[in-house]
Amino acid sequence: MKQYLSIGELLIDYRQEHTLSQLDLSSLINVDIRTIQRWEKDITLIKPDKEKEIVEETLLPYQLIRNLNAAVPIPTYYDFRIRKYSLNRLNNDLPNADWFKDRVKEFSNRIRTIELSTDKDFIFKDLILQKNKQELISRAVLSKAIELLPGLNLIIMDDFQNYSGHCIVLPLSIEVYDKLRRQEIKDVDIELTDLVNYKTQEKPVFFNYDITADCNDNVFYLAHQYLEFFKNIDSKDYEYCSYTMRYDSYDVNNQLGLELLWEEPIQKDILGQEYHPRFYTGNFKSYFDKE
Secondary structure, eight states, rough: EEEEHHHHHHHHHHHHHOOOOHHHHHHHHOOHHHHHHHHHHSSSSOOHHHHHHHHHHOOOHHHHHHHHHSSOOOOOEEETTTTEEESSSSGSSSOTTTTHHHHTOOOTTEEEEHHHHHHHHOOOHHHHHHTTOOOOOOHHHHHHHHHHTTTTSEOOOOOTTTTEEEEEEEEEEEEHHHHHTTTSSSSGGOOOOOOOOOOGSSOEEEEEEEEEEEHHHHHHHHHHHHHHHHHHOOOOHHHEEEEEEOTTTTTHHHHTOOOEEEEEOOEEEOOOEEEEEEEEEEEEEHHHHHH
């Protein structure tokens, strides 16, 4: 993560990450180009009524904007690759998996099942970032996954009802799972007919397509609800798998009892941010047995 000391510095890096000119950004958020220039030089601050519009158009976390858009900015770390902020370097990485157990009674009322009619723009913008602009699953596949598995296809908002993260899980047939394992297909190749009702399967398969949030606390709330599902699932014989590009998830996946089946070389984006495609498989039995 990079530490930002001003809103201007953040906006400059945002434009670089997305290959935008000052004119492009001014058109995106409906302001004069001279306003962008003043913001980037930290001559003027963003007006409060404009902050939310910027958050919705750029998907920059609202708290990050608020921290930096102040007469006395609060220095804040931020990573464009995983869209996550933190206030100090110690909180940059994901915590140990035992963190979820230590806060077992903590839930958030800011989480709900995804509603594509209202959430699709936020989610697909974020997916483009998480998947490094690679091709995505179709909206039809996501819609079917939500219908079949509402308890694991979740969105989390912040206290001001701004988008903060999501969790997307696809219930797959065992045949498609085997193809993913053998690298015969990619996640983008998953079709509607590959999704099944997990309750009717002898060995259910849950494919974590994406889980992300804008800070560790929101990662916790999503992951906590996520793990509660598997802790209470009727079928104890299930398979979980995940194809992730997050560089910060390696340790926690190992701690959760997942096996790294294969990985691709570490790559870097235009800002030098790393992403590391990896495929994990297994289940959470050993993790829960340690309680």
